[in-house]
Amino acid sequence: MPPAAVTPEESLLREALDLAAQTDVRLIGREPLGAGTVAGFEVHDSSDPLIYYVDTSRRAVERETGLAAGEAADPEVRVWLHPADPHLPALAPLAFAHAAETLLARLGMHALGVPEIVAYRPGRRAVLRVPTDAGDVWVKAVPPARASRLAATHDVLSRAGIPLPELLGWSDRGVLALASAVGAPVAAVLGHAGTAGDAHEADVRADALLDEVDRLRSAFAGAALHAPARTRMRRRLEWYAERLAATEHPGRTATVRALRDRTLARWGRSESAVIHGDLHFGQLFVDAGGAITGVIDVDTAGVGDPADDPAAFIAHAVASAVLTPQPRGAGVWRLAERALARWAGDPGMGDRVAARTTTHLLGHALGAVEAGEADRAALLLGAADAVLTGDLAALSSTRDGADDAPKSRLTAPLDRV
Structure with a gap:
């Protein structure tokens, strides 16, 4: 199988991380975001593989979580290590810290295991499955500015008779918690x-x-x-x-x-x-x-x-x-x-x-x-x-x-x- 072509995003990543020419870098996904793209790469260096994202969307974020070039209001490019997605500030705390456990406790549930990221679109959303004493709960991380609109959308669609999972709670920090779908x-x-x-x-x-x-x-x-x-x-x-x-x-x-x-x-x-x-x-x-x-x-x-x-x-x-x-x-x-x-x-x-x-x-x-x-x-x-x-x-x-x-x-x- 011929090697995949080197993308502009891979070149940016190699330069930002100062990677050796022989370092194995594998593209795992690329899609449009904002005015540019967001591309994910597995970097196989001396340690376990790490996943980095290269973001040329030019979208401003509340706080950078990795390397960035350009003005804060109009960044030219940024690079972050998964899961520290600056567009989804709730993702890393939910994945690694006690944020999910605390959130579920406020909803009257007890987490029984470590959250698992089951779906991820960089810069847009992530879904984590958390086993609890009341069954699996699905915690969604989204850009904070979209959380209230998504909660309202969920309410409108439910009232229209569309069988959505129950929305258990949400936060303006970009977090929504949902029950499992029926069926x-x-x-x-x-x-x-x-x-x-x-x-x-x-x-x-x-x-x-x-x-x-x-x-x-x-x-x-x-x-x-x-x-x-x-x-x-x-x-x-x-x-x-x-x-x-x-x-x-x-x-x-x-x-x-x-x-x-x-x-x-x-x-x-x-x-x-x-x-x-x-x-x-x-x-x-x-x-x-x-x-x-x-x-x-x-x-x-x-x-x-x-x-x-x-x-x-x-x-x-x-x-x-x-x-x-x-x-x-x-x-x-x-x-x-x-x-x-x-x-x-x-x-x-x-x-x-x-x-x-x-x-x-x-x-x-x-x-x-x-x-x-x-x-x-x-x-x-x-x-x-x-x-x-x-x-x-x-x-x-x-x-x-x-x-x-x-x-x-x-x-x-x-x-x-």
């Missing part, structure tokens, strides 16, 4: 279903879940939220395409630019409704009958294009299926195909769904390229082409290479969604 994770249900039944049964199961998702989308549309959803899909398209086109690979530049141009041609004029903003099956929980009983991670919810949620759902299903070995991945492929047929075939929003699905898939492909996983990137770019052509047979054909695609920390296989 079984859809990812677990799909993994089990992928090994049983014939194609017709798989279609029936997929359609039943998609019916539930459509009902959930209608519930979101009826909620009284007024702030914009945090999706920024058009900006993400250009960001992903620019970086993919700049990678050194025969033919990839032309392929990516053609996909971008075809995507823009299908973009359409956005409509407005309240949406989840990042709706995929990893956010959903169901009961034994398949009804959705839990929805998590509504940080992105607000007014946006109704096509955004179906697009996120389809793209996440495709990316997960690429990473999930057969036969467990079969059910996810069928779900992706049925979702594409339903939503990209909708005469009212089909073009917009296809364009936004392709945008997400370009993002997944970029992650694969930056991890040095050219085969997986090719599968995802092929899926993006299939989405734009509406060729379900071509989308299905990406199964042929799925089992051999290398695994990545950037997109989880089904058993880790």
Whole structure:
């Protein structure tokens, strides 16, 4: 496998830490943030690997936690050691000190173990699982300025009938504590279903879940939220395409630019409704009958294009299926195909769904390229082409290479969604 290209962020990290040329530095993720990017790296030096983040967002923070260059109100670049994220000042205390234990005690619960970081988007949010005498509690760290809005969003959506986990408490320091979602994770249900039944049964199961998702989308549309959803899909398209086109690979530049141009041609004029903003099956929980009983991670919810949620759902299903070995991945492929047929075939929003699905898939492909996983990137770019052509047979054909695609920390296989 060829080595991943050195990114500008890696060069900044090596300079900031004065790393020797032979020091092993591995990119683990990169995404847009503010006016720039935030990129994570594993640094393998003489000690255990350490994770550093390089942040060129130019966003001001209350207090720097690592190295920074430029004015405090307009920093050019900063570097921090995980979990000391300056955008999430509550994260390090929650992870290492007694902050989580103190918070839970105020809520009448007793922590029974060490907090575990189970999800993290640098500069945006982190989720920690804390075992307590009342069951698992999920503690979320967010930028302090967003805590009150997120608590209010949670209240509005709950009153609209959306089955969110109970919000146990929150702090203006950027902390929210939530109970566990009710039901079984859809990812677990799909993994089990992928090994049983014939194609017709798989279609029936997929359609039943998609019916539930459509009902959930209608519930979101009826909620009284007024702030914009945090999706920024058009900006993400250009960001992903620019970086993919700049990678050194025969033919990839032309392929990516053609996909971008075809995507823009299908973009359409956005409509407005309240949406989840990042709706995929990893956010959903169901009961034994398949009804959705839990929805998590509504940080992105607000007014946006109704096509955004179906697009996120389809793209996440495709990316997960690429990473999930057969036969467990079969059910996810069928779900992706049925979702594409339903939503990209909708005469009212089909073009917009296809364009936004392709945008997400370009993002997944970029992650694969930056991890040095050219085969997986090719599968995802092929899926993006299939989405734009509406060729379900071509989308299905990406199964042929799925089992051999290398695994990545950037997109989880089904058993880790």
